[in-house]
Amino acid sequence: MVKVKVFDSKEATSRKRVAAAAPQHDAASFHAVVEARRSVRIYADEEVPEDVMRRCLASAQLAPNSSNLQVWEAHWVRNPDQRRELARICMGQPAAVTAPELVVFVARPDRWREHNEWMIRRLKSDPKTPAKGLQYFEKITKLVYTLGPWGVFRPFKWVWFTVRGWSTPTPREPLSLAQLATWAHKSTALACAHYMLALRAEGFDSCPMEGFDAWRVRRLLGLPRGAKVTMVISAGRRAEGGVYGPRFRFDLDTFVKEHV
């Protein structure tokens, strides 16, 4: 059996690492932003300033993402005709039609290999890059995310994951294009959350939408089939009555499962 050390916990904890400073924040302000964010379905007739949009998109890009491969894109649809068409493709929902801004968040599992090469190039250009860091992108990511042309490696990977998994914890996915898409959607969805919270922190509002025709969205933006639309997010200033009702969540214990 092939032996691959995915993560050496002893080495990771023993090695001397430079700790990044952990700044203190105003936690109350953060929680207030989280609580104040609501999905807004009707927006006021007011623009979102361009610098606000740019800051919020930059915050979105700071979201954590798998292997830092950044297989995501935020398509800011600024052309008024395209935006009208996008709102139509979003089933004419008021959250899209009344919004001054629409951003389409797109997962790009099809670009992981290219981004992996960007990472390798960047790491190689820095003489301080530890060998392990480079090895991660030269070996591990390739092993984990490669499915082969028409998925020919999938059965071999399945056997390898399964056999290895009998004796040792083994990451078992992705084994299909659908799982690779899920992988990319996870990171993209985190960018969406960052974006919406950043908008609220700036005093603006948003609505995430998956009520759209993904095929038409891809065609409108000129995206290939391998690009997967995660969400369309509208943004603007909430109008009176733009939030449809009080916020409701099930009891916290339906969500938080404590294993003590």
Ligand SMILES: Cc1cc2nc3c(=O)[nH]c(=O)nc-3n(C[C@H](O)[C@H](O)[C@H](O)COP(=O)(O)O)c2cc1C
């Ligand atoms: C992935 C996703 C898709 C959603 N799609 C839509 C949508 O198409 N239209 C809509 O009006 N709201 C949509 N929502 C908003 C949810 O309905 C909303 O987040 C939920 O009701 C909770 O309300 P809150 O966001 O105000 O806390 C979506 C939310 C998410 C996360």
